[in-house]
Amino acid sequence: MEDVQEKYLEQKERLLGAIDSAKTILSDLRIFNRDSWVVRYPQLRDQSAEESTPVEVSTSKAPKRKSIRRSLSFADDPTFQTDVVLTPARKGMARSMTLASIADETAEEQSNEEDEDRLVAPSDAADFHVFRLDLKLGSHGSSSSPAALVSQLEKASIANLLDDRIGASMNHINKLRQRVEDKSSKVLVTGDLNAGKSTFVNALLKREVMPVDQQPCTTAFCEVHDAADNDGKEELHILKEGIPYSREDESTYTRADLSELESIVSENENVQQMLKVYLRDARSPTESLLSNGIVDISLIDAPGLNRDSMKTTAVFARQEEIDVVVFVVSAENHFTLSAKEFLWNASNEKAYLFIVVNKYEQIRDKAKCRRLVLEQIKQLSPRTFEDAEDLVHFVDSASAFQKDSQSFENLESSLRSFVLVKRAKSKLTPASTYLTHLLSDVDLLVGANAIVAETELERALEDLNRSRPVLEKMKNGREALDESLEHVEEAGSSRSRMRTKEILNDALVRVGQGKLGVEVSGLNMPSYPGFLGIWEYAREVRKTLLTSVDIAVKLAEDEARKITSTGVDKVFQLGEDHLPEGVERSRRVFMPEAMFSTDKLARKKARRQSGALLAGGVYTLGISLGQRPDMLETTFFDIFDVQHQFRIHFSDKSSEEEGC
Ligand SMILES: Nc1nc2c(ncn2[C@@H]2O[C@H](COP(=O)(O)OP(=O)(O)OP(=O)(O)O)[C@@H](O)[C@H]2O)c(=O)[nH]1
Secondary structure (H helix, E strand, C coil): HHHHHCCCCCHHHHHHHHHHHHHHHHHHHHHHHHCCCCCCEEEECCCCCCCCCCCEECCCCCCCEEEEEEEECCEEEEEEEEEEEEEECCCCCCEEEEEEEEECCCCCCCCCCCCHCCCCHHHCCCCCCCCCCCCCCCCCCCCCCCHHHHCCCCCHHHHHHHHHHHHHHHHHHHHHHHHHHHHHHEEEEEEEEECHHHHHHHHHCCCCCCCCCCCCCCCCCEEEEEEEHHHHHCCEEEEEECCCCCCHHHHHHHEEEEEHHHHHHHHHCCCCCCCCCCCECCCCCCCCCCCCCEEEEEEECCECCHHHHHHHHHHHHHHHHHEEEEEEECCCCCCCCHHHHHHHHHHHHHHCCEEEEECCCCCHHHHHHHHHHHHHHHHHHHHHHHHHHHHHHEEEHHHHCCCCCHHHHHHHHHHHHHHHHHHHHHHHHHHHHHHHHHHHHHHHHHHHHHHHHHHHHHHHHHHHHHHHHHHHHHHHHHHHHHHHHHHHHHHHHHHHHHHHHHHHHHHHHHHHHCCCCCCCCCCCCCCCCCCCHHHHHHHHHHHHHHHHHHHHHHHHHHHHHHHHHHHHHHHHHHHHHHEEECCCCCCCEEEEHHHCCCCCCHHHHHHHHHHCCEEECCCEEEEEHHHHHHCCCHHHHHHHHHHHHHHHHEEEEHHHHHHC
């Protein structure tokens, strides 16, 4: 008995420690996901049949350790795909599987554990248990094709879904913790009418509490608790139907004195009536069944089974909070039909039942009785039969109450350990299974994310290594480049300015002398038509000279274009010389013909046509003096002083033209 207690306590403490560690891990994971790294959600798929055959990794020390290859990808990034190896963890480790990239796998330490030791089967470990996200419920909820789905899911939204899951898991862990810590355990005592259930409960309590009668008398479910749970007061609480009981809330029950129990029970007509009976137990914790320091057992004395009570009791027994069902059968009558039906169903639900064969002392042929009862138990609850020594007890509750009885003491001891064993199963196992699944999920997440992080780190380091010398080179060459650029710019603009001035001055001087501004083929001074055509002649001369000035402007522009082109080439060359390889070059394209344009529409058009970024405008400045009617207006003075007239016009304009 003490062994069972110790084992239970040790297991419970270990589990509580593991629950707390898991909580810390989850909260760290949550913070990490929120502040440092968007946790990626891996998807592991089987590889093609040929590739997915288990890989056996063997060394001289360890002949056998099966690993499985899987293809790892991420829902939010279909481009990332890599092969990974799932290796079962070693015995004693909380982790069920280890995920490693193929490259790491060969370097993994080997173990000689056999596969049976694994906590989770390899195929199971490739999937999530607690953190399984239903990605079909993506933002629009309607998509079913994986490709469409992926495009809906962004890294951040998956990380949010995951955060919700972690939050829910933390809440669940808190509940599990409460359950593991909860010391209360409920034992339901049921059986045939008049089998002696109340007498048995009284014998366990070493006190006459439950009403005992030769006629069927227990008509309510009486749940017996230690009075310590009721501030030390012995009392009866009559529960109200349909209202959840809370000891702190008096509106949920009616108080009564313990002495009223008998009359309340006998007068009750409600088959589902529940009573809470708070009893003081003067015995020491080692003797007391109700409050033994490890689990606080509450006994529920149920009404005898008949057609009315059968269903209610079966529902009651099925409740999760009922750890153990004790079935009392009279040694005189063996199992009735109702008993058989109940036992059959209950043993399907709970597997193991605790059976008390009561009123055993009166039986003359005890061996026969024992044999017959056990035969029936074998049929009704095979698992209980297998463990009959601990689970089937032949006692006489009535006499156990009066004098010490070895068989009854054995029963008590077995019942306590059975409650503990069952509690370990009902309260500790769900928590430890959940933790195993949870940690296996965390492991999968961590493993997959480590692989992504490593890939990203490698890529970032490569980028950094590539960029660092480039940056250094660019930093060092910056000053020289600035200077050279300035030089090219200044040289180009001063040369353009000088050449423009030269060309235009020259043209104006020549026009002033009555000659064409520039000599070009096809442009000649008109010939004198005689005095009668002098007016027209003056106009023609004016037009020709103005056109020659236009041509001079055009020449100056062309010259500036050439100079600028050379400058631009030099700038590009400087870029080539200073910018290291791999640095993106400017896409801007210089189009000399676009210089000197003031026409925005034309510029846009040219940009569309070339498809490149343009510098400058399109066409010439277009001052076209030879086309301007105001300039062509011939005056009386033109006839006498053509040369003087032009000098007045162009000495005013020359400064503007220089600036163009
Ligand atoms: N000789 C003997 N009589 C017993 C024993 N247990 C119970 N009885 C008697 O059997 C009768 C019924 O006992 P109860 O304890 O009331 O039986 P019960 O199963 O609680 O009855 P209901 O709840 O009304 O179905 C009473 O007269 C008891 O004195 C026993 O171990 N030996």
